Amino acid sequence: MTVLESIVLITALAGITSVLIAATFSVGLLSKMVNNMVSLSVGILLATALLHSLPEAFSMPGTSPQLLFATLLAGLLGFFLLEKIALLRHDHHHEGDGHHHHHGHDAENAGRSGWMILVGDGIHNFVDGILIAAAFMADFQVGIFTAIAIIAHEIPQEIGDFIVLLNAGFSRTRALLYNLISGLSAVVGGVLAYFFLERAHAAMPYLLVIASSSFIYIAVSDLIPQMHRRPHWAESLRQTILIACGVGFVILLSLLH
Structure with a gap:
């Protein structure tokens, strides 16, 4: 098997495996209590x-902190504009029209945060493909271990993505399908890195920042306002504990990674 064939196979497996493992939790269990x-x-x-x-991104050599912060700002504003465009397309339709959906499930507007999370996740997976390709081009065994490590650190993020998609009104099947498609962007990143490794490496920190901007924007602009709609003390305590669990999950897997 050639290096390119190995990159295509392993990036595809990495993208699909992390999604399927996350789906086992998100679609099978968490979707039953998506509000919490x-x-x-x-x-x-x-x-x-x-x-x-x-x-x-900021630890990568040759990067400019000012340019990375500018990219983060541009990413946040870009996702704001994307959501504005989606809202303007449906300004004839509004919440409180008798559908009795909670915020994010309106028949016309559901899915805005879902599509944005898919964009950010696709970019993130693209970067993972570059990392796997670079590792394989150095050494086959290093490539395998890199892919395993990437699968491990992708699992919590993919769980978060599934919850966002389900909360945005996606069915379980659509959430799984679109997340699988997003996961396969790792193959694109891997193939492009094989042919243009130096340029791909130079773009990686900025792609990571753009992907991060989508995660931050969705959490702050869409999900947290939903949580504020349930301000009771017991609910607030539950929300705080679950946020801490989410943070702890990422930290734990990062330490293992």
Whole structure:
């Protein structure tokens, strides 16, 4: 098997495996209590962005902190504009029209945060494909271990993604299908890195920052406001505990990684 064939096979397996493992938890169990699990998703998304992806981007050699912060700002504003465009397309339709859906499940507007999380996840998986390809081009065994490590650190983020998709009104089947498609963007990243490794490496920190901006934006603009709609003390305590669990989950797997 050639190096390119190995990269295609392993990046595809890495993208699919992490999604399927996350689906075992998210679709099989967490979807039954998705309202409560929104808090867990907030912890996972923010921890993935702020404790994993952004530090990794800023630690890469040859990067400019000012340019990376500018990219983060551009990403946040970009996702704001994407959501605005989606809202303007449906300004004839509004919540409180008798559908009795909670925020995020409106018949016309459901799915905005879902599509944005898929964009961010696709970019993140693309970067993972670059990492796997670079490792394989150095040594086959290093490539295998890198893929295993990436699968491990992707699992909590994929769980967070599933919760966002289910909360945004996606069916279980659609959430799984679109997450699998997003996972396969790792193959694209791996193949492009095989042919353009130097350029791909140069773009990695900025792609990581853009992906992080989507996780931060969705957590802060969509999920946390939903949580504030349930302000009772018992509910607030449950939300805080679940956010902490999400953060702890990411930290634990990062330490193992």
